[in-house]
Amino acid sequence: xxxxxxxxxxxxxxxxxxxxxxxxxxxxxxxxxxxxxxxxxxxxxxxxxxxxxxxxxxxxxxxxxxxxxxxxxxxxxxxxxxxxxxxxxxxxxxxxxxxxxxxxxxxxxxxxxxxxxxxxxxxxxxxxxxxxxxxxxxxxxxxxxxxxxxxxxxxxxxxxxxxxxxxxxxxxxxxxxxxxxxxxxxxxxxxxxxxxxxxxxxxxxxxxxxxxxxxxxxxxxxxxxxxxxxxxxxxxxxxxxxxxxxxxxxxxxxxxxxxxxxxxxxxxxxxxxxxxxxxxxxxxxxxxxxxxxxxxxxxxxxxxxxxxxxxxxxxx
Numbered sequence: 001x002x003x004x005x006x007x008x009x010x011x012x013x014x015x016x017x018x019x020x021x022x023x024x025x026x027x028x029x030x031x032x033x034x035x036x037x038x039x040x041x042x043x044x045x046x047x048x049x050x051x052x053x054x055x056x057x058x059x060x061x062x063x064x065x066x067x068x069x070x071x072x073x074x075x076x077x078x079x080x081x082x083x084x085x086x087x088x089x090x091x092x093x094x095x096x097x098x099x100x101x102x103x104x105x106x107x108x109x110x111x112x113x114x115x116x117x118x119x120x121x122x123x124x125x126x127x128x129x130x131x132x133x134x135x136x137x138x139x140x141x142x143x144x145x146x147x148x149x150x151x152x153x154x155x156x157x158x159x160x161x162x163x164x165x166x167x168x169x170x171x172x173x174x175x176x177x178x179x180x181x182x183x184x185x186x187x188x189x190x191x192x193x194x195x196x197x198x199x200x201x202x203x204x205x206x207x208x209x210x211x212x213x214x215x216x217x218x219x220x221x222x223x224x225x226x227x228x229x230x231x232x233x234x235x236x237x238x239x240x241x242x243x244x245x246x247x248x249x250x251x252x253x254x255x256x257x258x259x260x261x262x263x264x265x266x267x268x269x270x271x272x273x274x275x276x277x278x279x280x281x282x283x284x285x286x287x288x289x290x291x292x293x294x295x296x297x298x299x300x301x302x303x304x305x306x307x308x309x310x311x312x313x314x315x316x
Contacts, residue, residue, distance in 0.1 A: 001083040001187050004102070005060075006030040010050040011168050012088035014176035015109055019086060020058055022180045024187070027080055029055040030073075032091050033064045068092045077101045084186060086179060087141065096143050104186050106141040109179045111171045113153055114139060115196045117204040118146035123168045125204035126158060127229040130221070134158055134167070136175035138182040140193050145203075149193030151182045163231040163249060212236045216267035216316045220252045220280040235291070238267075238315045242307055245315075248289035248297060253277070267316040269309045276300035278315060 001024045005016050008031050019026050034046035048056065055062045065073050068090075077085070077098055084104035087094070099106050112122035114137040119125075126134040135155040142148040154174050158167060185191025212230040214223055214237065228249050230236040235246045253261045262270055264279025271277075277284040287300035292307070 001025070001104070001183060002027050002081065003183065004028055004030065004077065004080055004082040004085040005051075005055075005087075006085060006090040006094075006106075007051040007088040008032045008049045008091045009089050011111070011172040012051050012090075013054045014172045015086065015088045015179050016051055016054055018176040018180040019183070020060070022184070024183055026060055027082060028061045028063060028076075030063050030065055030068075030076075030090065031055075033066050066092065068094045068098055074098050074101070084183060086183065088175075088179070094141060099141055099143075107138055107151065107179065107182055107186070108141045108146070108148070109175045110137045110139065110146055111135075111168065111175060112204070113137060113155065114146060114150055115198075115201040117202050119204040120206040122204045123164050123171065124207050124229040125202070127162060127164060127167065128225050130225055132158055134171070136171050136178055138175075138179055139196075147196065149195045151185070151191050151193050152178055154178045161228070161249065163228045165232045207234060209234045209237070214238045214247065214316065216278065217281050219282045220285050221282075223280055223285060224250055224252050240315050241309075241313060243293040245293070246291035246297070247287060248291075250278075250285040250288055252285055253283045265314070267314040269313045269315060270311075271304045271309055274301065276304045 003019055003024050003026050005019060005026050007016060029051060031049045031052045034048050037045050037047040052062050063076055074097060078101050082102050085102050085106040087106055088109045094106060112126065113135040117125045133155055135153055137153050138151040140148040156171055156174060182191055212226060212234055214226065227236040227247055231249055237244050237246045261283055262277065264270055264277060264284045266279050266281060268279040275286045277286055289297040290300050290303040291297045292303060
């Protein structure tokens with residue numbers, strides 16, 4: 001089949017590569033416009049999206065559109081004469097008139113087991129909620145938010161220390177194989193979409209920095225999940241005497257770990273020789289990496305040696 005691929009971030013690249021290696025013809029790629037490279041850099045220093053870079057390296061024509069609602073976008077899709085469009089984290093809503101153009105419609109790879117965690121941040125939501133199992137789904141796009149009928153699913157265990165970056169990387173690769181198999185099945189008529197169940201629907205809105213401010217009055221396990229869900233982006237943070245500091249994944253202390261578990265109030269810091277502890281609503285957590293204002297991430301013990309927190313210092 002002739003395929004149009006729409007995607008933008010690194011998580012979409014394995015799917016593009018899987019389709020390029022398949023019997024199908026990827027005739028073009030649609031992606032978001034080039035963006036500034038990194039924080040604090042000159043806004044004129046633009047770089048292509050990961051999908052654009054991969055497509056250009058493979059010699060596939062690339063079209064950059066910030067919106068799919070323009071007449072030009074519809075004309076592009078119509079003019080390509082594709083049989084199906086595959087979309088993975090493109091970053092723009094596709095209007096119905098464009099969804100109707102390919103004979104086989106638009107197939108979306110979504111990183112959850114639909115109908116769970118419909119929306120922009122399914123991987124973050126699954127980790128934050130403490131889910132043990134997640135996965136990826138291929139489904140036919142329609143006007144509703146991730147409501148279309150499902151072609152196929154693949155499951156993935158969420159490991160106790162998974163960050164969003166780590167889990168998304170695994171899902172991007174297993175999901176790529178699922179997407180390619182889905183289009184194979186559409187081509188030979190062996191795969192047909194099944195309506196999503198009405199039970200088990202949940203939503204995962206886009207995560208903002210305000211959503212990942214740490215509340216030290218919460219249980220340690222909830223704080224651990226929040227931080228892992230925000231790693232690497234947008235990054236969990238807390239207020240402090242030194243300004244806003246970012247925190248990488250933490251370790252939850254337990255009585256059976258063989259080390260003393262001090263009694264600390266929520267947010268209270270305790271600096272030891274080999275670890276930096278912070279109190280929560282339950283047992284303390286040991287900090288991993290700390291990102292001070294204007295600095296690069298560093299081990300918590302190194303940060304503490306430089307800042308020398310006073311006994312009784314409280315974060316938050």
